[in-house]
Every structure is written in structure tokens, then in C-alpha cells.
Amino acid sequence: MRSRLSAVCRYEFRMQIRKRSLWVSTAGLAMLIAVAQGDRGPRYLPAGTSAAEVMASWALLFSMLLPIGFGMVLADRLVRDHRIGAAPLLASLPTRPGALVAGKYAGSVAATAVPGLLVLLVTAGGEFAHRGDVALFGWAFVAFAVVLLPGLAFVAAFALVCPMVISAPLFRVLFAGYWFWGNMLGPNYLPSLTGTLLTPIGDYPASWLMGGKALYAGDSGWLPFLRPEPGGGAALLSVVLLTVLASLPLAFAGSLMTRRTSS
Amino acid sequence: MSLWRYEARRAGWPACLAAPASLLVTLALAVASLGFGAPPPSVHGVLLSGVEALVPLAAAMAAVTVVSVDRCRELQLALPAAYAGTLGRRLGVVAGIGAALSVLFSAVLRLTGSWTGPQSPLASVLVWASPLLGLTGLALLVAVLGRSVVLATTTVAVMWLCQQLFAPALAAGTWSRPFFLFMTSRAGVADGWGTNRAVLAACGVLFITAALLLLRRPERLLTEEEV
Numbered sequence: 001m002r003s004r005l006s007a008v009c010r011y012e013f014r015m016q017i018r019k020r021s022l023w024v025s026t027a028g029l030a031m032l033i034a035v036a037q038g039d040r041g042p043r044y045l046p047a048g049t050s051a052a053e054v055m056a057s058w059a060l061l062f063s064m065l066l067p068i069g070f071g072m073v074l075a076d077r078l079v080r081d082h083r084i085g086a087a088p089l090l091a092s093l094p095t096r097p098g099a100l101v102a103g104k105y106a107g108s109v110a111a112t113a114v115p116g117l118l119v120l121l122v123t124a125g126g127e128f129a130h131r132g133d134v135a136l137f138g139w140a141f142v143a144f145a146v147v148l149l150p151g152l153a154f155v156a157a158f159a160l161v162c163p164m165v166i167s168a169p170l171f172r173v174l175f176a177g178y179w180f181w182g183n184m185l186g187p188n189y190l191p192s193l194t195g196t197l198l199t200p201i202g203d204y205p206a207s208w209l210m211g212g213k214a215l216y217a218g219d220s221g222w223l224p225f226l227r228p229e230p231g232g233g234a235a236l237l238s239v240v241l242l243t244v245l246a247s248l249p250l251a252f253a254g255s256l257m258t259r260r261t262s263s
Numbered sequence: 264m265s266l267w268r269y270e271a272r273r274a275g276w277p278a279c280l281a282a283p284a285s286l287l288v289t290l291a292l293a294v295a296s297l298g299f300g301a302p303p304p305s306v307h308g309v310l311l312s313g314v315e316a317l318v319p320l321a322a323a324m325a326a327v328t329v330v331s332v333d334r335c336r337e338l339q340l341a342l343p344a345a346y347a348g349t350l351g352r353r354l355g356v357v358a359g360i361g362a363a364l365s366v367l368f369s370a371v372l373r374l375t376g377s378w379t380g381p382q383s384p385l386a387s388v389l390v391w392a393s394p395l396l397g398l399t400g401l402a403l404l405v406a407v408l409g410r411s412v413v414l415a416t417t418t419v420a421v422m423w424l425c426q427q428l429f430a431p432a433l434a435a436g437t438w439s440r441p442f443f444l445f446m447t448s449r450a451g452v453a454d455g456w457g458t459n460r461a462v463l464a465a466c467g468v469l470f471i472t473a474a475l476l477l478l479r480r481p482e483r484l485l486t487e488e489e490v
Contacts, residue, residue, distance in 0.1 A: 021413035029421060036425070038432075064428075065421060072416045167277035168412075169328040170284060173321045176420040177288060180427050190292065190309055191299045222299055 004095045008103025009110070016073075016111030025069035026115040033065055034123075051135040052142070056209035058123050059143035063201045064184065066119070066148070067155045070112040071175050074159035076168045077108060078253070082260055091261045097254035101160075105250055109156045113149060120144050143209060146235065147202035150242045154200040161249035164256045187221025195219040196226035197238040198245065208235035267356060274353040278328045281321035282361035286368055289313025307379045310372055311390070312448040314365050314380075319394040319444070320423050322361040323402035327415040329353045330406040336484060346481035358399060365391040381452045386460075393460040394444040396467030398423070404470040407477045410484060442466070 016022060037043060042057035078101075081087040090100060117140075124140035127133075163171045182193040183201045195216030197204060206214040207230035213219075217230040228234045271279060293309045330350065333339065339346055369387055372378040380390045398419060406415040426433060426444045433443040434450040441455070441462035477483065 019413075021411050025413060025417045029417070032421065032425075036429070065424065068420050068424060069413075069417045072413050072420065075416075076412070167275075169275075169277040169324055169332075170281055172416050172420070173281050173285060173324045174288065176320060176324075176423055177285070177317060179420075180424055181292070184428060190296045190301055190305055 005099045005103045005106075008095060008100055009107040012077075012104045012107025013111045014107075016077075016108055017114060019073065022069075022073050022112065023115060025073065026066060026119060029065045029069050030062065030119045033061055037061060047131065051131075051133045051139045053210045054127055054131070055120070055124060055136060055139040055143040056147060056206045056214070058127075059120060059140075059147035060202060060206040060214050062116070062119060062123075063148045063151050063206075066116055067151055067200065068176065068179060070116075070152060071155045071159045071179075072172060073112065074108055074156050075163050075171050075175070077104065078160050078257065079163045079168050087257070087261045091258070097257050101250060101253040101257065105156060105160060105253075108160060109153050112152060112156065113144075116148050116152060117141075117144050120148070139209075143206075146205040146209070146239060150205070150239045151200035151202050154242045154246045157246035157249050161253045161256065164253070164260060184215075187216060187219050191222035193223070193226075195221060196223055197228070197234065197241050198226060199238070200242055202238075204230055204238035205235040208232050267352065270349070270352040271356045273333070274325075274329050274356050275332070278325035278353075278357050279360055281325040281357075282318050282364050285317035285321040286313055286364055289317055303377075304379070307372075307377045308448060310377055311379050312445070314368055314372075314391045315394060315448045316423070316427070316445050318361050318365050318391055319398045320419070322358055322395050323398040323419045323423075324416060325357045325361075326354055326399045326402045327406045327412060327419065329357060330403060330484070331410075331412045331415065336481075340481055347475055347478040350478065354399075354403070358395065361395060362392070365395075379451075380447050381456070386452075386457075389460040389464075390447045393463035393467070397444065397463040397470075398467075400467035400470030400474070403474045404477075407474045407484065 034043070042054055042061060045054055045057065076083075081090060091097075093100075095103075120140045120143065121137065124136040128136050159171070159175070166174070183199055183203075185192045185194050187195045193199060195203060195218060199217070201215075203215045203217040207217040213230055218227050218234075221227065228237075289310060289312070292313075293306050296306045296309055336346075339349055366388070369378065369380070369390070373387075378387070380387050401422065402415055402419045405418045406412075409415055423444070430443070430445060430449040433439040434446065440446075441459050443450070443459060444463065446453075446456055446459045
């Protein structure tokens with residue numbers, strides 16, 4: 001069972017990592033963010049700022065836009081198997097639909113995580129050139145693990161499964177709208193998930209690493225019970241909640257795939 | 264008429280449903296805002312954003328789908344009918360659905376006193392028509408040029424998102440103001456509104472013209488599968 005899961009994960013990873021569009025969109029978005037960040041961005045943090053704060057700021061900045069590209073890349077992964085006729089072939093394998101979905105999910109997350117991590121490491125290299133603090137590289141890994149990766153895992157789960165119900169084009173429209181509404185629209189403007197523990201851009205983990213409010217974490221607004229004061233516990237709770245939420249669509253993916261293949 | 268019905272079916276139900284879905288989301292957000300005690304001007308702002316921001320986004324994403332997901336392209340290219348014309352009809356169906364719904368939605372907002380856009384009927388059409396033309400034109404050009412669904416949809420989504428994120432700076436800048444997509448809902452009908460709408464529409468026409476020039480060699484679309 002484990003070897004089959006690992007095999008599915010490996011082939012999905014290899015297929016994804018070779019997709020030119022994944023690398024082009026990640027590089028393009030990273031460059032856009034680096035150039036357009038404005039004078040309040042992490043590039044302009046004063047000398048002497050801690051390595052943790054510098055890399056957390058960069059991770060938060062990247063997590064505002066990079067998942068958009070990842071969501072667009074992953075939106076047709078399961079739907080595509082049906083379109084090109086690979087779904088019946090995969091269904092004939094002695095691998096259960098659940099293991100197939102889990103393997104594809106793990107492979108997809110791993111493949112999209114690689115360019116994300118590389119972007120942060122390249123940024124750490126750039127910051128090292130003028131700050132000279134080797135700890136930047138270590139904090140790049142930490143910031144990636146707690147700020148960028150949980151959001152990526154969250155986006156990947158919905159991007160893989162939702163298009164099987166509402167189609168990839170409709171998912172892409174709603175995803176772009178959701179990303180703004182649920183992550184960056186000020187909670188005082190209208191009811192939104194911005195600033196809650198369910199914010200996949202990593203507002204709470206970034207606030208914990210930076211030692212202060214990163215964006216909107218904990219701001220008063222809709223669903224006050226999901227807006228505790230930022231801190232280590234709240235950051236951990238945010239990561240756990242995002243992981244639990246990501247597992248919800250995946251729980252239905254196996255049956256959705258089976259139904260589509262048999263219809 | 265049967266030809267247009269056929270083209271609507273070829274465009275696919277997701278492309279045709281994108282605009283109605285975006286307006287349903289707008290209504291849901293407006294109802295949620297009302298339910299949580301948002302003041303009427305905020306709710307009216309949400310409704311206006313639906314017409315100015317969400318419908319153009321939906322039309323642009325649908326345009327990418329229409330260009331990129333045609334499983335009979337080889338067959339289409341073998342026919343005497345120009346492929347640009349076929350594609351134009353399908354895009355016309357998608358844009359037409361968005362336009363018809365926007366007109367209807369705007370009229371209902373006017374009748375209920377919830378309209379915060381310009382008072383002139385012609386100008387109120389420009390609230391949604393200019394960003395729709397600009398964003399859909401960009402989507403079409405990138406889809407034809409890049410031959411990649413991911414590249415085109417990411418470009419549209421990022422352009423939309425960045426314009427929302429940097430709205431105050433874009434609305435205030437002399438050079439960025441004419442290219443700002445959400446002028447009505449984020450800055451109101453202020454100075455330079457007419458220029459903004461004209462520039463956006465002109466950009467859309469320019470993008471569509473460039474895409475049509477590229478489509479003079481439609482066989483260049485044949486290698487788009489999963490780049």
C-alpha cells in the first residue's frame with residue numbers, strides 16, 4: 001500500500017516538476033512581487049532587522065501571489081486525467097482511489113513546493129549579500145515551512161478536487177475572487193475571512209515570526225472566535241486548522257473520481 | 264440562430280456560467296454584508312464591484328477557456344470557414360452573456376436605489392464594458408501568444424488581484440490612473456473617469472486586434488496542450 005502511494009506520488013511529482021508553466025509562472029510572479037513591493041516591503045527593512053523577521057516578511061509577501069499560480073497549475077490535474085483518457089487506465093491499477101488521490105496530492109504539493117522554496121532561498125541569498133547574516137538561510141526554511149507551505153497544501157487540496165465538481169474554468173474565476181476576499185480584503189470593509197486563523201497566506205505564522213502583527217491577524221471582524229491574538233499558539237493552531245480543512249475536499253476526491261470514471 | 268446555439272455549446276457550460284456565477288457570488292456577499300450589519304453604502308459598493316470587477320474577471324477566464332480548450336481544432340482548421348470567425352462567435356457568446364447580465368443587474372440596482380455608479384445610462388454601460396473589454400482582450404492575447412491555460416489564467420488573475428491590492432496607489436498615480444480597472448467602485452466617478460474608461464476600452468481593442476493578427480496563422484494554436 002505504502003509503496004503504491006509512494007509510486008503515485010513520485011510519478012505525479014516528476015510530471016509536475018517538468019511543467020514549464022509552473023516554473024515560468026513562479027519566476028514571473030516572484031519577480032513581479034520583488035519589483036512592485038513598494039517602500040514598505042521587506043527589501044527596505046532597516047539594517048539590523050532580525051533574520052527571522054526579514055525572511056518571514058518575504059515569505060508573507062510571496063504567499064500573497066505565488067499560490068495564485070500554483071492554484072492555476074493544479075486546477076486541471078485530476079480533470080485532465082479524464083480529458084486525455086488516462087482515468088480508466090489509472091482506475092484499472094490495483095491502487096485504491098483514496099491512495100491515488102493521496103499520492104497525486106502529495107506529489108503535487110511537493111512539486112509546487114520546490115519552486116516556492118527555491119524562490120525563498122534565492123531571496124535569502126540576495127539578503128545575505130547586503131546583510132551578511134548566514135542565519136537568513138535557516139530562517140528561509142522555517143518561514144517556508146510555517147508560512148508558505150500550509151497555504152500551498154490548502155490551495156492544492158481545493159485546486160485538485162473542486163474542478164471535478166464545478167469545472168476548472170469556473171474554479172479559476174472563483175479562486176481569484178476568493179483569494180482577494182479571504183486573504184487581503186480588510187475585515188472592516190465587509191465580512192471576510194481575512195485576519196482569521198483560516199487565512200492561507202500565513203498571516204498568523206508570519207506574525208509569530210515577526211514578533212508583531214504582519215497584516216490583519218487578529219483584527220476585529222466577522223467570526224471573532226477565529227481571531228485570537230497573534231502568537232506561537234495561534235500560529236500553530238492556524239497551521240493545524242488549514243491542514244484539517246485541506247483534508248476535507250480530499251476525503252471526497254476518491255468517490256468523485258470513481259463516479260466520473262464509471263459515468 | 265442554430266449556429267449561435269452550436270457555438271454556445273462548443274464554448275462549454277463552464278464558460279457560459281462564469282458570469283452568472285460571479286453575479287451570484289456578488290449577491291451572496293451583499294446579503295452577508297447586510298446580515299452582519301454593514302452600512303448601505305458598503306453593500307452598494309459590493310454590488311457595484313460585482314459588475315465592474317467580477318463580471319470582467321469571469322469573462323476573461325472564460326475567454327481563455329474558449330481559446331485553449333478546443334478538442335476539434337484540427338478539424339476546424341480543415342474547414343473553409345476562418346478559425347478567427349469561429350472563435351469570435353464563441354467569444355461573442357461568452358461576452359454577450361456577461362454584457363446582458365450586467366445590463367440587467369445594473370438596471371435592477373437602479374430600480375432599487377442601490378446604484379452608486381454614473382447617472383447617465385451610456386456612462387453606466389462603461390462601468391462594466393471597459394474593464395470587460397480590457398481584461399478579456401488581455402486574456403485573449405496571452406492565450407493566443409502563450410498557448411498555455413496556466414500562463415493566461417495566471418496573468419489575468421494576477422493583473423486583477425494586483426489592481427485590487429494596489430487600488431489606492433493606482434487610482435492616485437497620474438500614469439497608472441487611465442489603466443486602473445476598478446475606478447468606479449474603488450475611486451468613484453471622479454476626474455479622469457471618462458479618460459480611464461476610454462483608455463481601457465482602447466487597450467482591449469488593441470489586444471484583440473493583436474490576437475486577431477496572430478490568428479491569421481491559427482495552426483500556431485495546435486501545440487498548446489499542457490505546455
